[in-house]
Amino acid sequence: MNPPTDDETEECTHRDGSTSSSHSTRRYWGIALVLLTLIGVTMFGASPAVGAGATSNTLYSGDGGLNLVFATNTDPVARCTVSETSIQVGESVTIDASESANADDYQYDKYGGGSFGEFTSQSSWSVSYAEPRTYDPQVKVWSYSGGEDSDVAACGTITVTESTA
Structure with a gap:
């Protein structure tokens, strides 16, 4: 029987003994960031991008915690x-x-x-x-x-x- 070979993936060992690659961990945090952005847009009616003609509002979570910055567009948009x-x-x-x-x-x-x-x-x-x-x-x-x-x-x-x- 041959010993396992390194397939050049970084693995993380969890408390329950299972392993996952760091790629999965990065993907998890990417999905979490997208979800947090969508929640912020839904709850606060703001846009997560700051562009021309936009001002930013900051939502503070308390004692040095998470600060979310959302842009609010002030440019007029005509519809008729x-x-x-x-x-x-x-x-x-x-x-x-x-x-x-x-x-x-x-x-x-x-x-x-x-x-x-x-x-x-x-x-x-x-x-x-x-x-x-x-x-x-x-x-x-x-x-x-x-x-x-x-x-x-x-x-x-x-x-x-x-x-x-």
């Missing part, structure tokens, strides 16, 4: 929809930007030419059109956290036809 895509002259349509993120103020461009109107804190706006044609409204959202930033989104296409009444 329209309540109707086909209306008649004089009918109203709502431009809804309530799904935008980190928005302090809104500006609306009901025609889609890049001419944004007054600043408002309202996340939706009701408009009507006097001329039959196609319009591509937009919204610009503003954030003042960490500076003054904005983002623009197209809301969809609205086709306005002559009134049948």
Whole structure:
């Protein structure tokens, strides 16, 4: 009978006498780190990556224990929809930007030419059109956290036809 040979793996002996390679131990800690990150994101609604326009918040666990740092993004993200895509002259349509993120103020461009109107804190706006044609409204959202930033989104296409009444 030949003695066992070294297969060049590092093994750890556990209390119960079983062995495992250090590769398994590293994989275990990698999985544990991913799970802790996901738990932090779920519980605290934060992103584990710090990037441009982000600030960091630190969660302290007490007396010199674990400190977790999560980034919170303050950049505005514009999102916009329209309540109707086909209306008649004089009918109203709502431009809804309530799904935008980190928005302090809104500006609306009901025609889609890049001419944004007054600043408002309202996340939706009701408009009507006097001329039959196609319009591509937009919204610009503003954030003042960490500076003054904005983002623009197209809301969809609205086709306005002559009134049948």
